Each structure stands twice: as structure tokens, then as C-alpha cells.
Amino acid sequence: MEAGGATFTEVKPSTASSDDAKIIHDRLAETALYWDIKRAVKEEIIKPKYKADDLATVIPQVIERLGLVGQLQNAVYSQYHQLAGQAAFPPQPPTLPLPVLPKGETLEFVANAKLKWESRVKEELEAIAREQGKPHARDRMEGEEEAEEEDYTVRFLFDENDFLDLLAKISNPNNSMPVTKIVQWGMIKVLLKTPTTKLLRQRFSGLDPKHRQNGLDDELQSWFAAERLRVAKKVVAMASVPVARQLLKRGCPNALRAQMWLIALDIKEPQLQPDYDRLMDEVDRVELLIDDLVHLDVQSTALDANFFPFEDSLDSCLMAFTRDRMIYTSRVTFVENAAGPVSRTPFPPCGVVPFRGLVFYAAPLCFLLNETEKIYGCFKAMYCRYFCRLHHISSDSRDIIGLAKMFEDLLQAHDPALFFHLIQIQVQPLRIAFNWIFYAFCGYLEIDQVLCVWDRIIGHDTLDILPLVATAIFLFRSAALMEAENEDAVHNIFEDASRIKVVPLLQKFLFLRDPVN
DSSP states (O other): OEETTEEOOOOOOOOOOHHHHHHHHHHHTTSHHHHHHHHHHHHHHTSTTSOGGGHHHHHHHHHHHTTOHHHHHHHHHHHHHHHHHHHHSOOOOOSSOOOOOOTTOOOHHHHHHHHHHHHHHHHHHHHHHHHHTOOSEEEOOTTHHHHHTTSSOOOOSOOHHHHHHHHHHOOOTTOSHHHHOOOOSSSOOSOOOOOOHHHHHHHTGGGSTTSOOTTTHHHHOHHHHHHHHHHHHHHHHHTOHHHHHHHHTTOOOGGGHHHHHHHHTTOOGGGHHHHHHHHHHHHHHEEETTHHHHHHHHHHHTTSTTTGGGHHHHHHHHHHHHHOTHHHHHSTTOOOBTTBSOOSOOSSTTSOOOOTTGGGGTGGGGGTOSSHHHHHHHHHHHHHHTGGGGGOOSSOTTSHHHHHHHHHHHHHHHOHHHHHHHHHTTOOHHHHHHHHHHTTTTTTSOHHHHHHHHHHHHHHTSSTHHHHHHHHHHHHTHHHHHHOOSHHHHHHHHHOOTTOOHHHHHHHHHHSSOOOO
């Protein structure tokens, strides 16, 4: 396709081996879609008009005529994507006996920190249960909520600052810094490998200024906005997951963003309403200990004029979220217990304890979608695929420790003088940027810019864009920051984000600065 003078093509994965093809086929054979397609094709080809000798050529034609090609392509793409992700992080054979760690974790001190954090959160929940005199779950009773409303104070279990304090304390006991006296500037002490600028340029090549972008060029050139809309309509009609993601790498027209996200996230719309109704029935039937935490989070967010009109929708979405048992095992961060499959029901059922700002992962979606069930379906897909990584403690560089470390490494590499100056005035850059990264910039940037960032998250299928944007903002404010003499001055510089445009900042940072590495 042609879009604004630039060629728009689907990125094709490298050719899969015969072994990979067999694995993908076997996995597909375990899905309901595989058998639905097989049944539909069988019912068609048994008709008298087809001859047995022609089946080899007829079957592909039947699949296309029945409108099953897109569903089959998306299913194959999903399985291929999962297989490629597993191949990127193969288990390494140990040279020495290793301690028993949770599956998916290779560093003992990180695993210990994770267990301590989970224990702390659990203790906080138990303390709340004792204060309120409530069990974790019970049948809902009319009139009881009003009677008990003033008997206790609702508080958040933790916020982004509590979480950052924890991450800053995680360090390898074998680290040689106490001996060498070499002091790290940053807060993250876990020595993870982060991508170089050269690698990031390759990974986000679609942001190169030679490619026109939604979120920049469509605001300057009306002809490009019209052309981009025309291309987006064709992509929506194709309903192909990889093609939709390819388009999102360069942003999406506002008018079609909702449809594009639903396609790119492979959300099955017919199933959204019955699933949501089932969860809301559970909300009406059962009261959970953490319900007040959900209401507090939504009410706090509704103080923002941007989100006030959506208070009821957001409250319903988060209440449904807490009851959704599928989330526990659908998250990309989910790992089975070392002893085997999950043997007990988590609390809450979704496996995610509400924290301050959880609602930020759903709030921007209210600007895209009108139906609450679609807002919830998109929120669930985004959380399970991406946002669950933002509060998951692990040494996987795609999770929050790796993202925070990437920000610190990039800022030190591109402007060491700025980093050192901030340290000298007792301001850790990550202390400011962590809020942006942890909430995927919701609550800081304007909503249209948040959606531009989320376009690129889905398009590139990675959260790496978050530390990139954070670094770009720091470099954009570099001159003013070098004049700052205290923490209050630094916060004042970052206070107004209304004029920040994400796309030009990213382009300047990645492609228009002198290369560093």
C-alpha cells in the first residue's frame, strides 16, 4: 500500500522451519477455532458439486469464500508470535546446581525480593480485613455498605513510589561495588543488559523522519491525513492482526483507532458482551474485600476533569476486572508454580491486587470506545499483554526493572552532564520518570499524546517505547534542567506537559541527534 509517499507493507516473519510448522499446527489443533474451520469446510465440500479429485485446489478456495482466511491467518500469526518469543529466551543449561526458583526467574535475589513484596502486600490485605471486620469475599447484603461506611478509613495498598523504593533496594549480594568503591549514579542496581541506541533505531525504524506519521504529519498536511485514513479503512476491512500492527507503528487516524486496536489485539467482539455480563453478575452477587480500594482509585482519578465523565464506566470496568479469573493465567507474566500447575484460587480472582493508579490503564480507552463491554475487553487485552509487566518484579528486561534501567542507561549515555547535575542537587531522574513509565504516561501527557504512545506500544508489541519517551522528554528540557538548583525547580520544569508532542521528540532523540552507541 502507498501512504503519504511511503510504502506501507506487511512485515513478514522469517520462514518457519518444518519443525516450527508442525508445532504451530499441533497448537492450532488444540483450539476451538481450528475445529470450527474444519467443520465448516467439511460441511461445504461434501456437497455434490465438488469432486474428490479436485479437493487439493478446492479447499483453499472454500476457506476464502467462507470468509475464514483472516481468522486462520490471525490464529497462525498468534501461535508463531508465541513460538518466536519462547525461542528468543531459551532456557540455558546450568553448569552448577541452581537453587529452586519460581519458573521464569533466573536470579535468586530478584526472586527473593518478589516473594517479600508479595508477602508484604498480603499482610496489608490481612490488616485491612481485620480493621474492617470483613472476610475476603462474601455474598452481597443490601444496606450494609452505608452502615459501615464510616467505621474505617480506606487506604491504598501501595503506589508507584512504594514500588520504586522496593526496586531501588534490589541488588546482587555478590556485587563488587563495596570493594571497588565504584558508585552507580542510577537507582536500579540490578545489572541488566539494555538495548543500545543503534539497536533501538533499528527496532523503531518506522519512526524515522523519512516516514510520515499520525500524530505529527496528519496535523500539518491535510492530504496526508486523508490518505492515511484511506489506507486505515483498507486495513480495517482486511481484519488482519499483523497488518493492523504494522499500520500502528506509525500511528492511526483518530476515527479508526478503536477498530484498529480491537483488530491488532485480536479481540473477538461477539464474545465481549456475554463475558462482561457474566462478570457484572458476579459483582452484584459477591462483595470482595478490595472493592473499596477500586472505588477509591476511580474516585481519585475522577478528580481529573479529563476522566470525570467516565467515572461510572471505569468503576464498572475495574469491578469486573477484579472478578475475571481468566486474567490470572492470561497475563504474559504468568508462570506456573515450581511444583506444577496452580493449585489454589488467587485473591482477588484476577490475581491483581488493586493499587493506586490501576485505573489509568483503562481511562484513555473511554475516549475511544462508547460501550463499556468494549472498554473492558480492550483494557483486559492491553493489561494481559503489556501493562501487567509494569508492576511485575523479574529480571526479564521487558518488565519494569528492565524498563527503568533502560531509561537510566539512555539518559546517562546521551546527556551524562545532565544526569550528574541532577544527582548533585539530590534529584534522581528515575524518581520523576518512574511515574510516567509506571502508568504508561496516563495522567501526565495529554490524552491524544497518550494514545499516540499506545499506538506504538501495540504496533511494535513492546513497552520499550516508554523509557524512550521519558528520555526524550528529559533531553527536551535539558537546558532548563541544567539551570535548576533544587528538587522543586525540577518538578516545576516538568509540571506543564500540555505542549509536549511525542512523535517529534522521539524522532529527534532517535534519529536527529549525534549517535552515541
